[in-house]
Amino acid sequence: MERTDCMKIVIIHGQNHEGSTCLAARALAEKVGGETREFFLPRDFDRPCRGCYTCFQTELSKCPHYRELEPLASAMLEADLLILDSPVYVYHATGQMMSFLDHFGTWWVVHRPMPEMSRKQAVAISTAAGGGMKSACRDMTDSLEMWGVHKVYKLGFGVQAVKPSEIPAWIQKTIDKKTAALARKIQKNTGKQGYNPRARLWFALMRFAHRHFPPAEPDYGYWEAHGWHGKGRPWKTARE
Numbered sequence: 399m400e401r402t403d404c405m406k407i408v409i410i411h412g413q414n415h416e417g418s419t420c421l422a423a424r425a426l427a428e429k430v431g432g433e434t435r436e437f438f439l440p441r442d443f444d445r446p447c448r449g450c451y452t453c454f455q456t457e458l459s460k461c462p463h464y465r466e467l468e469p470l471a472s473a474m475l476e477a478d479l480l481i482l483d484s485p486v487y488v489y490h491a492t493g494q495m496m497s498f499l500d501h502f503g504t505w506w507v508v509h510r511p512m513p514e515m516s517r518k519q520a521v522a523i524s525t526a527a528g529g530g531m532k533s534a535c536r537d538m539t540d541s542l543e544m545w546g547v548h549k550v551y552k553l554g555f556g557v558q559a560v561k562p563s564e565i566p567a568w569i570q571k572t573i574d575k576k577t578a579a580l581a582r583k584i585q586k587n588t589g590k591q592g593y594n595p596r597a598r599l600w601f602a603l604m605r606f607a608h609r610h611f612p613p614a615e616p617d618y619g620y621w622e623a624h625g626w627h628g629k630g631r632p633w634k635t636a637r638e
């Protein structure tokens with residue numbers, strides 16, 4: 399059995415419907431191969447962040463929305479491959495995708511780095527009628543990269559359509575070709591470990607800040623307990 403046969407894939411759709419974006423995400427997941435779980439926003443999580451700071455001041459599990467958030471958070475932590483997808487709405491990812499991502503501020507490497515991110519790959523996918531794929535993908539890769547995900551890829555498609563049946567055949571072919579090429583890359587990089595360069599840089603900057611400026615709790619204690627003020631690094635302690 400190839401390693402990718404047992405790859406765990408989680409797709410978070412930034413929309414409720416099965417349109418062009420959903421189809422592109424599913425096309426990629428099918429080509430990668432593995433066990434896929436899908437969540438739709440807002441159907442499976444519909445809460446905007448309250449801005450109460452409970453997660454930053456205590457921990458994410460104390461978030462007032464944690465009961466609803468937990469199935470998605472746990473699935474993402476268990477996954478080998480994360481796919482976040484969103485249609486472009488006014489040049490950005492959908493509001494519901496952004497509201498979802500707002501809940502994971504503590505996962506950012508500048509707060510409480512998650513060792514398990516170092517073994518994951520992730521893809522941000524967006525489709526637009528014409529433009530805005532780059533900024534919509536960026537809305538999603540900002541979180542994926544700052545969570546420390548090992549490899550983060552972007553796929554944007556200008557589909558010249560508002561629904562899948564309208565996508566011109568040549569664009570459909572491009573979607574097939576690009577998802578196939580990315581699936582091969584993902585399969586090749588499976589099992590590799592390490593934070594991406596952006597996360598490593600921010601880890602180094604925060605480590606310097608922790609050592610030279612008054613520490614912020616509970617972040618400081620979390621880093622200390624993991625040994626990251628010394629020689630330990632989150633990408634070296636990830637579970638097998």
Ligand SMILES: Cc1cc2nc3c(=O)[nH]c(=O)nc-3n(C[C@H](O)[C@H](O)[C@H](O)COP(=O)(O)O)c2cc1C
Nearest residue numbers: 417418419485486487488489525526527528529560
């Ligand atoms: C509210 C709204 C805003 C949109 N904004 C843009 C935009 O800024 N640029 C663009 O090219 N298409 C825009 N579109 C079109 C969609 O991004 C495009 O049709 C996309 O492929 C739809 O994906 P879906 O089939 O997964 O819903 C917008 C559509 C909606 C409903």
